[in-house]
Amino acid sequence: MNINDPFGRMKDKHQRNYESLCLSLQKVGLTNRVDAQALLVKLRWRGIWGLAxxxxxxxxxxxxxPEFRIFVLACGALLVFWLSKTSVNSQEYVKRYIQEELAEHDESTSF
Incomplete structure (x- = not known):
């Protein structure tokens, strides 16, 4: 049992998001490691440009x-947090896709 996720809800959510990403990537035909690495770079740059x-x-x-300074800064901080978290999660899902799906695909085509 994980103390931060005692009922496994976040783990299940991450698994559903990963499976959804896998289906989307397979649907668009991303089936090789080079394209997946390019996607990783693209995701990283989009996150950086979004923050910039x-x-x-x-x-x-x-x-x-100045009269809305607190509100504007709070919204900006929320957007920065959301973009950072989304970008990091997306990159982790693509890395996992490369390790799990494309590694199996590369092994099956190397014979």
Whole structure:
């Protein structure tokens, strides 16, 4: 039993999200390691560019609207957290896809 997830709900949710990603990647035809690695790089850059956009816009809005500064900073922090978590989870799912699905596929085609 995991103290942070005593009923296994988060583990089940992550498994469902991973399975959904696997189906989506297979549906679009991502079946080799090179394309999956390129997707990893693309996900990483999208996350970085998203943060590079959100942080300055949040700071500029906080300076431009001093009466809403707390609200703007709170929303910006929430967006940064959400984008970071989503980006990290997506990258972890793709890495897992590479290890589990594409490793089996590479082994079966190498014979």
């Amino acid at each position: 956009f959100i942080v300055p816009v949040t700071l500029l809005l906080a300076l431009a609207l």
